[in-house]
Amino acid sequence: MxxxxxxxxxxxxxxxxxxxxxxxxxxxxxxxxxxxxxxxxxxxxxxxxxxxxxxxxxxxxxxxxxxxxxxxxxxxxxxxxxxxxxxxxxxxxxxxxxxxxxxxxxxxxxxxxxxxxxxxxxxxxxxxxxxxxxxxxxxxxxxxxxxxxxxLGRLLVPFGGLLAGNLQAGETLVVNGGTGGFGSAGVAVALAMGAGRVVVTGRNQQTLEDLVARFGRRVRTVRVTGDETCDRQSICDAADGPIDMVLDFLPREASAAQVRAAVLSVKLGGRVILMGGLRGEQGYLGLNYNWLMHNETTVRGAWMYGRDAIPRMVQMVRAGLIDLGQxxxxxxxxxxxxxxxxxxxxxxxxxxxxxxxxxxxxxxx
CATH class of the missing domain: 3.90.180.10 (Medium-chain alcohol dehydrogenases, catalytic domain)
Incomplete structure (x- = not known):
């Protein structure tokens, strides 16, 4: 061969x-x-x-x-x-x-x-x-x-994260770092799974606008500034209600502050799934023990996806919920x-x- x-x-x-x-x-x-x-x-x-x-x-x-x-x-x-x-x-x-x-x-x-x-x-x-x-x-x-x-290889990675976080129909999701390949695919998959609102954060304004143009009113966007407090408030404002879950796809070049801005926006009992690329000192998130406990927040890492995700994704494509033509x-x-x-x-x-x-x-x- x-x-x-x-x-x-x-x-x-x-x-x-x-x-x-x-x-x-x-x-x-x-x-x-x-x-x-x-x-x-x-x-x-x-x-x-x-x-x-x-x-x-x-x-x-x-x-x-x-x-x-x-x-x-x-x-x-x-x-x-x-x-x-x-x-x-x-x-x-x-x-x-x-x-x-x-x-x-x-x-x-x-x-x-x-x-x-x-x-x-x-x-x-x-x-x-x-x-x-x-x-x-x-x-x-x-x-x-x-x-x-x-x-399918692009779509399955965020699908694995959304399954790990048990995303439910009607919920509000934040895709943190949603202007990259896996993040933007995660937006498509989350909407196909029935997310009521998806807040997408990123630095590329053109890509953020493209996501809204493609997917419509269920998508809200936040162009991050790097100011943790300001960005967290912008995420909450875009959600316009309780945030159930965060799916983080921030790249290696991002900071822990960018992760915290999204993590600390979740509601009581919210879930956070980490699938991004932070390395070295930036990988130390500095999340407050007392806040995590009293907010009953679940923080979980997810690497790739389970085998059961593959036939389920194939079904979603076959049903027209995911358009490969995108x-x-x-x-x-x-x-x-x-x-x-x-x-x-x-x-x-x-x-x-x-x-x-x-x-x-x-x-x-």
Whole structure:
């Protein structure tokens, strides 16, 4: 099979021929048709993100394709089925506290190395080997639409956070840092789940206005200033009533004060879900013990999503609650993998979806 291989943090992806994978018990081989390229992929590949991974590796955390072959224990999956390939792989020998990796992307702890070395190569290839539980049928689609279905990877992350926070129909949600890719997708998912009002915070005024234009009166926006007290008041004013839940997607560059501005706006018994990227000293939020106790606030971290979220998201798309047409699609053939990485970095708009199509050669755009 042909694959885009990362051999060094100081060199571009190299298109090579690798042996075809073969499935064993509990495994599936999928012919990859579409795989998303995130805007920060270049920073993973040049090492500046400091993601733990062993080289050489075929990157590509997840995608869409068709089953090529299954292990002997498969009972439902069959060759030709259209499937979503979930990147979050969990160890099977410790169900209560499993090790986790992202397929073709990174591992979290040294104990996860056996997983990383077994399911090493991701979806920037013509074929990928994955655990059977990471392959979810999505029903029949047109091959030309596979790139849009790769948006499931964008939508599922905020969906996981909203499920972790138990968002209910009619509730008021704050999406803190809602002008990025995952944050803006979270707005769409929250509205599809029945949120009564979604308050979106961010610095990009044009993106905030675009969200209102797309989703209508249930969306309110707050352009943050960096003044914690002022921003918290603006969030409360935009909500115009009790705030039930905060979904935080603030990036690495944000401050703890920006997180607190949203967290401290929740009502008695409110919930806060943290899915953002704060690191180092900025990750120390400085939340007051007494306030948390008396306000009965639940603060929870959420990483990715549970497996049950995937078929539920597929149902939402099939029902028309989520429109995959909201994304601006740019597709590249596998031979153009480096061009795709550069394009994704230069076009990091919330609705932009950059996709590799291993089923095609160079694509005329």
């Amino acid at each position: 042909k694959a885009a291989v990362l051999k060094s943090f100081s060199a571009p992806l190299d298109i090579q021929d690798l042996p075809d994978p073969a499935p064993g018990t509990g495994e599936v081989v999928v012919d990859v048709v579409a795989a998303g390229v995130v805007s920060y992929a270049a920073n993973v590949f040049n090492g500046s993100r400091n993601y733990p991974l062993e080289l050489p590796i075929v990157p590509g955390p997840g995608g869409v394709g068709r089953v090529r072959a299954t292990g002997p224990d498969a009972t439902r999956l069959k060759p030709g089925d259209w499937v979503f390939i979930d990147s979050t792989i969990r160890s099977r020998d410790n169900v209560a506290n499993p090790e986790q990796i992202l397929l073709g992307w990174t591992f979290r702890t040294p104990a996860a190395l056996p997983l990383h070395r077994t399911y090493h190569h991701g979806c920037y290839a013509e074929q990928v080997l994955a655990p059977a539980e990471n392959v979810t049928p999505i029903g029949q689609i047109e091959p030309a639409d596979a790139g849009r279905w790769a948006a 994304f601006e699609l740019a597709e590249f053939g596998l031979d153009e993998a480096n061009e795709a990485v550069a394009y994704a970095a230069a076009n990091a708009r919330p609705r932009q979806l950059t996709v590799l199509r291993p089923d095609r050669g160079a694509i005329n755009r």
